[in-house]
Amino acid sequence: MTTIKLHNTKTKSRESLEPIDPRNVRMYVCGPTVYDRAHLGNARPVIVFDVLFRLLRHVYGQDHVTYVRNFTDVDDKINARSAQSGRAIGEITAETTGWFLDDMAAVGALEPTHMPRATAYIAQMVTMIEDLVAKGHAYAAEGHVLFAVDSYKDYGALSGRSVDDMIAGARVDVAPYKRNPMDFVLWKPSDAQTPGWDSPWGRGRPGWHIECSAMSYALLGAHFDIHGGGNDLMFPHHENEIAQSACAHPGAGFANIWLHNEMLQVEGRKMSKSLGNFFTVRDLLDDGVPGEVIRFVMLSTHYRKPMDWTDKKRDEAERVLRKWYALAATEEAAAPDDLLVGLLGDDLNTAGAIAHLHKLAGAGQAGALRGALALLGLMGSQVPDWAAQRTFDLAAYEAYLSDARTTAMQTKDFAEVDRIKAMLLAAGVQVQMSKDGVVLTPAADFDAAALEVL
Structure with a gap:
């Protein structure tokens, strides 16, 4: 059996994948917030982890791999889009989720084993938040519930930064109800115009980070093999996931290997x-x-x-x-x-x-x-x-142009070569001539009928 080695972001080293259970290799990848079309950069982690999914299925068997990728369908960006358009939030997220799946299928991505929506796991999030409060890792304040970062001593291990460095280098939401500037929201209040659910802390909605901890636990358990996403998620999202999950399930281990893909540029510049x-x-x-x-x-x-x-x-x-x-x-x-x-x-x-x-x-x-x-x-x-x-059989035309080129090299008369090349270009055929021969490739505007006269 092939040994799969992966670069573990958390340990900063390449490690052999040793599945917790080879009969059920488990992977969680953070998915999109569905408020609009997926941009090109969104496709990179989908394609990267789709290749890993295919490789795992090839090595361990199709029935022995569980791949979870979530949809964030409760988010302030979605709320803003709803307020701007006047459309219901559920209508927007249903449409944009469909767009995402269609576009990712077009780039060859298999559908994961499970694609949970955050709104379907609110009860599990509330349960996890209650547990964190009971264990002293979270506290309620002014309708919010916040995770107490200083209650988890290994906070920052994934990104390799200290809490002080993270405060200095991040845009931290400084609020009077926070005990520590780095404490992050697990639950926040909702007004009458904003989606909300009943909870022990009043009507509200979850923070971003808690959804992945709750859904990965529900679908993969407290300890699984691989967690992935773009490197823009390393801090704060993945750092916060680890803190929540490790405190909710002490000793369980959460994810063994963390993978992060780099970002995308367009023509050498950040896409913007x-x-x-x-x-x-x-x-x-x-x-x-x-x-x-x-x-x-x-x-x-x-x-x-x-x-x-x-x-x-x-x-x-x-x-x-x-x-x-x-x-x-x-x-x-x-x-x-x-x-x-x-x-x-x-x-x-x-x-x-x-x-x-x-x-x-x-x-x-x-x-x-x-x-x-x-x-x-x-x-x-x-x-x-x-x-x-x-695809059009251009082999005959390649041979024709190649013969004309050989003759022209001998006679020094390239008129016929130029005539053939001009007709091919006019028909939408890309022409490449080198010492290795002639290569013809149909371009986007290829018109086979235009070659009939040739």
């Missing part, structure tokens, strides 16, 4: 609406970028390195995938080879895995390539529709 480089996954899909291309670009960079989305990478990914799909379609899928599985088992080395796929394609190993594409989530049982629709 103010910079005009902000777009959603749906924007790309509607603009004709296939989901497999988005996934390929994401997987070309190791998850612990910043990922830079560029037009050049997108175009190259589409060109490569078209060629791979044309080859893979010629044979049935073979089982993923040990080298590929080993690369993924080495802290999700997806960049190395893609380099391996290039070698399989170069060697003409269609069945092995197809199996590898499947494990990476880049190909299902069929060639993707977009590739099937836009």
Whole structure:
């Protein structure tokens, strides 16, 4: 059996995954707050942990992996969107949850085993908060309940910062009812216009952090194998999760391994609406970028390195995938080879895995390539529709242009080469000529009919 090694953020070291129960490997990943479309950066953790989910299923068996990813459907951003639009909160979250699932399916993500909504676990959150109060780790004040950070001595171990450093470097909500500036909200009061639930502290709603502790406990237990998310969640969200869960279930261990993916950039800059480089996954899909291309670009960079989305990478990914799909379609899928599985088992080395796929394609190993594409989530049982629709047999044209080029090299007359190239470009075909030969790739505006005269 393949040994999976992962970089544990908490210990700052690479560790072998040793499941608590190999018959039920358990993973929790923090999911989206569903108030709008998922932007491109939101897709990165989904794709990263989808690859890990697929790898775990391959190694331990599909029925022996439990993957939980939550939906935050109670949040002040959602409340603000409701007030702004006049639409009911439940209507907004139902719509945006559907959008998220559709967009993530388009980039090849499997649905997790469980996708709990925060609003369905309010009772479990209230129970956990009551327990924390009873144990002296939380206190009620002015309709709020706050976690007492100084009651948990290991606070800051995940991010490796002291409480004083965190106060200095964070925007801390200083409120008169807080005993310590770092104490965070477990429960807060709701007015008549804001969603709320009855509780021992009055009508209110949960803070952000408690939902993941309550849902992971309900679905995975007090001790599970892997907890993941973007590195922007390390502090305060994951730090607070650990504190709550460790105090609610002392000695249980919570998550053994913590994984965090790095953030996404666009053309070398942070994605931002103010910079005009902000777009959603749906924007790309509607603009004709296939989901497999988005996934390929994401997987070309190791998850612990910043990922830079560029037009050049997108175009190259589409060109490569078209060629791979044309080859893979010629044979049935073979089982993923040990080298590929080993690369993924080495802290999700997806960049190395893609380099391996290039070698399989170069060697003409269609069945092995197809199996590898499947494990990476880049190909299902069929060639993707977009590739099937836009793939055109350009081999004859490649040979034609190559022969004309060879003749031109001898006669020094490139008129015919230029004529052929111009017609191909006009038909929406990308033309690449090098010492290795001629490569033709259909572009987004490819028109096969325009090649008939050629």
